[in-house]
Amino acid sequence: MQLLLVEDQKRLAMPIRRSLVEDGYMVDIASDGQEALDKFEINKYDLVILDVMLPVRSGTQVCSEIRKTDTDTPILMLTALDGVDDRITGLDSGADDYLVKPFAFGELSARVRALLRRSPSGRAAIVTVDELTLDPAAKTISYRGKFLPLTAKEYTLLSYFMYRPGQLLSKNELLEHVWDMNYDGLSNVVETYVRYVRRRLREAGETRELITTVRGLGYRLDP
Amino acid sequence: MQLLLVEDQKRLAMPIRRSLVEDGYMVDIASDGQEALDKFEINKYDLVILDVMLPVRSGTQVCSEIRKTDTDTPILMLTALDGVDDRITGLDSGADDYLVKPFAFGELSARVRALLRRSPSGRAAIVTVDELTLDPAAKTISYRGKFLPLTAKEYTLLSYFMYRPGQLLSKNELLEHVWDMNYDGLSNVVETYVRYVRRRLREAGETRELITTVRGLGYRLDP
DNA sequence: GATAACTATCACACTCTTATCATGATGGTT
DNA sequence: AACCATCATGATAAGAGTGTGATAGTTATC
Numbered sequence: 001m002q003l004l005l006v007e008d009q010k011r012l013a014m015p016i017r018r019s020l021v022e023d024g025y026m027v028d029i030a031s032d033g034q035e036a037l038d039k040f041e042i043n044k045y046d047l048v049i050l051d052v053m054l055p056v057r058s059g060t061q062v063c064s065e066i067r068k069t070d071t072d073t074p075i076l077m078l079t080a081l082d083g084v085d086d087r088i089t090g091l092d093s094g095a096d097d098y099l100v101k102p103f104a105f106g107e108l109s110a111r112v113r114a115l116l117r118r119s120p121s122g123r124a125a126i127v128t129v130d131e132l133t134l135d136p137a138a139k140t141i142s143y144r145g146k147f148l149p150l151t152a153k154e155y156t157l158l159s160y161f162m163y164r165p166g167q168l169l170s171k172n173e174l175l176e177h178v179w180d181m182n183y184d185g186l187s188n189v190v191e192t193y194v195r196y197v198r199r200r201l202r203e204a205g206e207t208r209e210l211i212t213t214v215r216g217l218g219y220r221l222d223p
Numbered sequence: 224m225q226l227l228l229v230e231d232q233k234r235l236a237m238p239i240r241r242s243l244v245e246d247g248y249m250v251d252i253a254s255d256g257q258e259a260l261d262k263f264e265i266n267k268y269d270l271v272i273l274d275v276m277l278p279v280r281s282g283t284q285v286c287s288e289i290r291k292t293d294t295d296t297p298i299l300m301l302t303a304l305d306g307v308d309d310r311i312t313g314l315d316s317g318a319d320d321y322l323v324k325p326f327a328f329g330e331l332s333a334r335v336r337a338l339l340r341r342s343p344s345g346r347a348a349i350v351t352v353d354e355l356t357l358d359p360a361a362k363t364i365s366y367r368g369k370f371l372p373l374t375a376k377e378y379t380l381l382s383y384f385m386y387r388p389g390q391l392l393s394k395n396e397l398l399e400h401v402w403d404m405n406y407d408g409l410s411n412v413v414e415t416y417v418r419y420v421r422r423r424l425r426e427a428g429e430t431r432e433l434i435t436t437v438r439g440l441g442y443r444l445d446p
Numbered sequence: 447g448a449t450a451a452c453t454a455t456c457a458c459a460c461t462c463t464t465a466t467c468a469t470g471a472t473g474g475t476t
Numbered sequence: 477a478a479c480c481a482t483c484a485t486g487a488t489a490a491g492a493g494t495g496t497g498a499t500a501g502t503t504a505t506c
Contacts, residue, residue, distance in 0.1 A: 015406065022393040022440075106399060110328055114245045139391040139440060151463060152439040189465060191483060198484095215473065215482065374452055412454060414494060438462060438493065 001025045001116065001136075001163070002177075004045045006036040006062065007078070008054055016049075019105040020112070024136045026160065026177055033057025037065055047115055049108075050095070051078045063095055074115040078103075129165045129223055130210065132158075143204040150200060153178070158197050161211065161221035170218035194219055224248045224339065227268040229259040229285065230301070231277055239272075242328040243335070256280025260288055270338055272331075273318070274301045290317035297338040301326075320359040330400055333386040334359070352388045352446055353433065355381075366427040373423060376401070381420050384434065384444035393441035417442055 003025045007013040010031075017027045028043065030036035032055045040048070048066065052059035063075055077095040097111055127134040134141045141148050141158055150158065156178050161169065171190045175181045179189060198211055212220045226243060230236040231254045240250045251266065253259035255278045263271065271289065275282035286298055300318040320334055337350055337359070350357040356365045364371050364381055373381065380401050384392065394413045398404045402412060421434055435443045 018406075019395065022395055104399075105395075106329065110242060110245075135389075137390045138443060139437065140389075152437070153464070187466075188483080192465075192485090195484065213483070376453065410455075411494080415454075415496090418495065436494070439464095 001046050002043065003027045003112070004030060004036065004039060004043075004048045006030045006033070006049065006054065006059070007051045008032055012051075016105070016108065019109065023109055023112070024139060025112075026156075028177070033059070033062040036062050040066060040070075045073060047112060048073060048075045049078065049112070050075055076108075076111055076115060127159075127162050129162050129221060131206075132162060132210075134159055134162050143201060143206060146204060148200050148204055150197075153193060154197050154200065157193050161219075165221050165223040168214055168218050168220045173218070190219075224269050225266065226250045226335070227253060227259065227262060227266075227271045229253045229256070229272065229277065229282070230274045231255055239328070239331065242332065246332050246335070248335075256282070256285045259285050263289060263293075268296060270335060271296060271298045272301065272335070273298055286318055299331075299334055299338060318360070321362075326400075330383075330386075337386060350385050352385050352444060354429075355385060355433070357382055357385045366424065366429060369427060371423050371427055373420075376416060377420050377423065380416050384442075388444050388446040391437060391441050391443045396441070413442075 001024070003020060005013060005017055005020070005027050007016065007029065008031045013029050013031070017029060020027045028039055028045075030039050034056045036048075036050070036054075037057075050059045050063060054062065057065075059077060059079075063077070066073070066075065074096045076097045076099060078099050078101055096115055099108060099111060126136070131144050132141060133143075133145075136159075139155060141150060141155065141162070148158075157174070160174065160178050172183055174190050175184065175187075178193075181187070194211055194213075198209070201210055210222060212222055214220060224247070226248045228236060228240060228243070228250055230239065230252065233254075236252050236254070240252060243250045251262055251268075253262050257279045259271075259273070259277075260280075273282045273286060277285065280288075282300060282302075286300070289296070289298065294317075297319045298317065299320045299322060301322050319338055322331060322334060350359070354367050356368075358364075359382075362378060364373060364378065364385070371381075380397070383397065383401050395406055397413050398407065398410075401416075404410070417434055417436075421432070424433055433444060435445055437443060
């Protein structure tokens with residue numbers, strides 16, 4: 001599950017992100033309206049969390065902009081005011097739900113879950129690829145019914161692959177989404193962790209290479 | 224599934240209702256004890272959620288009134304106090320489970336599920352995980368039939384785990400729901416109490432680690 | 447009001463994860 | 477065949493995260 005959080009205040013964005021990551025989502029952050037629209041075009045998100053107060057473009061503007069091309073992806077708006085005006089303009093622009101600041105993280109979590117359940121892309125259900133099974137609630141991945149002993153990063157990486165089976169994932173993309181890093185040519189964390197994950201699979205009895213290397217381009221989890 | 228929510232404060236009733244509806248239940252609201260009894264007579268409910276503090280008739284009164292004619296329908300009580308008095312009068316009046324305000328919606332959701340899952344014959348909504356047995360009405364947890372001598376916090380923590388077996392629970396979530404605290408990096412209450420609970424289990428003769436540590440993510444009660 | 451039990455915090459030891467480095471292997475290209 | 481870019485590998489240091497024992501503050505109990 002990939003979420004886009006649009007919030008310009010770092011103080012607010014980071015804790016929210018943290019809380020959502022703990023719920024098992026991958027969270028990208030955009031800090032203004034333009035960046036939000038750019039990211040939305042490039043990536044596929046399951047849900048967008050949108051602050052109304054934004055620099056460059058307001059949240060409602062971003063919302064209607066998104067709705068021009070996409071009517072499915074649920075949008076959750078964060079508003080500082082409880083005013084009726086905000087709600088109405090927001091509703092008109094195509095948001096699916098509202099949350100008035102300040103809110104408890106638990107509340108946000110519940111709304112997000114509810115919105116994702118409603119959406120056609122489905123809920124945080126169990127994902128199966130080949131003989132691998134991912135349980136998002138338990139944060140476990142098992143191979144032939146046996147739990148893989150994965151560390152947090154290993155789990156995040158493998159789950160990222162499992163949500164995108166057969167898809168070629170560049171090291172940049174992995175760096176960005178699994179590590180929150182920008183391009184950094186001198187690090188080889190990705191290689192290292194792909195190796196760790198492969199080792200786990202090997203230790204679990206898998207002999208094939210489930211994760212294929214595509215030289216110069218990235219990696220792919222073969223279904 | 225038809226639920227009856229008895230709560231006089233609209234501010235509380237509506238969000239609770241919303242959360243339950245999202246879980247897929249039909250929810251009627253009664254805003255005082257008399258209305259509750261009237262509705263209960265007319266309709267058939269699968270579960271009643273009952274606030275103790277009510278106008279006209281108190282929750283415990285309503286509860287014992289219901290129990291005069293109906294012994295099957297599970298009753299979940301919402302109480303503002305964790306006091307023993309409340310518990311005892313509540314138990315006498317025939318409630319099946321308790322929830323102390325303030326509570327998280329997720330918590331309510333879990334209890335409701337547990338109560339509805341109960342066997343049709345027995346009234347107790349007993350939760351079993353591995354060799355652990357939780358009796359919500361008695362507020363006791365036993366291991367291989369022997370009561371665990373738990374303190375209040377230990378019980379709350381372990382029960383939170385037992386309502387969510389196999390699920391990974393972050394320290395934040397536990398802090399928030401078991402302790403009503405927001406994120407607080409400098410406290411390690413959770414670690415400490417996990418340790419206390421583990422010690423209780425060890426003293427009861429358990430050698431395995433029922434509560435698994437997932438470094439960087441949280442804890443999990445393995446089923 | 448005294449005592450006991452519980453709860454929460456602290457400091458510290460310790461473990462494991464993480465990321466990086468240096469180096470060896472591999473594949474593609476000329 | 478040699479070269480270069482890219483990837484795999486093993487080792488390791490730093491640091492975050494967790495376990496532990498002791499202890500102070502708080503609440504219940506008699």
